[in-house]
Amino acid sequence: MEIETIRTYCLQQPGVTEGLKWGDHLTFMVGEKMFAIFGFDQTPINASFKVSDDDFEEMQDRPGMKAAPYLARYKWIAVEDISMIPEKEWYGILDQSYELIKMKLPKKTLKSIDDPV
Template sequence: MTPEELRAHCLAKPGAWEDQPWEGDHVAKVGDKIFAFMGGTTVGVKSGASRAEADEWLLQYPEDASVMAYIGRSGWNTLRIDGAIPDGEIREAVDDSYAMVVAKLPRSRRPT
């Protein structure tokens, strides 16, 4: 998967839009919440409801998955898109992150 393919996949989600909240950092948001940090050859995603659940990625892909700085304790991981993780699993991780973030939005702000 290329960074462009990752970006296209993220932004194809209902209500998704790209933002640059910090110089040089591109993110995909739904509503006002980030669901993917798009960082060139990596993507940061909400990988589980808890750190323990998100740690499954670290066990399965120790060379290509890591805990995100600052927000990792809340279940966010960084996944390499040019490593051993299959493209389908990267897409699924983005889809799951999107679904978790949308579920936390107030019903009135969820995309239809």
């Protein structure tokens, strides 16, 4: 999957913004909270994303995936090469990560996302 395809897909979600963190990591956020991080200046492109508690153990046991450094306690997974995950699966991962972060946002923030003025 191309980083531009990921970018286009993420930015279609309500309330999503993007930014650069740590100099070279493209970060997607909802309500100012990160839900996906891509090291797009690196070869291969790596990524980190939030997963459910149930998926955390399973995903970190897959080849090329591990608990994300600094974010593992929050159930984030790091993948060393985004091409290791099929495109269709990426859509599900991004949707789940977005929803997991969004549902923890304060009600006022959720209202502004769900009912933009």
